[in-house]
Amino acid sequence: METIIREGSPKTPYVRLDSEKGLIEIKGRSIPENSVEFYKPLIDWLDKYGSTPQDNTSVNVQLEYFNTSSSKCILDIFKKLELLYKKGSKVHINWYYEEDDEDMFEAGEDYQSIINIPFTMIELEE
């Protein structure tokens, strides 16, 4: 299965979807007007990955900014991972936030309240 790497842009995050390592990374900013267009291929990739996943899947989300349009798409990603977790795969989400960024901390709490996957909030020092 192919590894997807997207370099970051002013409105879209760096993304790495690595099937060999079982690693999913989303970093930077996610503020496109049309988030569905950006995230659709990533969600399709997760669908495929779900049929032959690694024993362990690590997910690192380190966002500086994201808009509400992206928030739904990020949830869609987490929901795909939740399916994997329910089927018995080990999945772990690390949600990174800067120490004084209460909005990003709360956003992590929002997702944690909605999805049922081991979820760790990690504070980054400025």
Add this chain to the structure above:
Amino acid sequence: MGFDIEKWYTQKMQGEVLLRYMGEISSEKITEALGEIELSLNLKNEKNKVRKKVYNVFVESIQNLFHHVDIPPATAKVQNIPRFGVIILARDRSFYRISTGNFVQAERVQILRDRIDQVNSLSDEELRTVYRDILGNEGASLKGGGGLGILDIVRKTGNKLEYAMYPHDEDFVFFAMDVYIS
């Protein structure tokens, strides 16, 4: 006759204006505006926390215009383009203000008013609950956000939305909104 947009625009220039824009709210213009305010917020040596909040709320505000504005009426003295909107970011004493303006079809006014009044009536706790409900339970709308934009703005700023509806003619109203970030 009709709504005097120039007069309104001038009145909104109080404080130190960091960005003002009147025209087509296109994806490219949004990118440009974001680049511009990011630079100016950095130059202000603003605290990281405040800088991020202003940036975030600005993104939601301008994209709200992008997704929801109506074509302005032919009688308005503005460019006749599909996505016409106004956005101003100003710093006034201890707070930042984001003012937006756009024409809305009269028939949509009541829905918009009800929606904002409802969001304004919510406590912090209720805002969180409603936000999570919408995020978790409803499918993404075609525009992607599922109506979370306004909720997100109020939640992040902790301030109520201030708005005014200025009649233009029988069919159109100019909708102006102020968001304060302290």
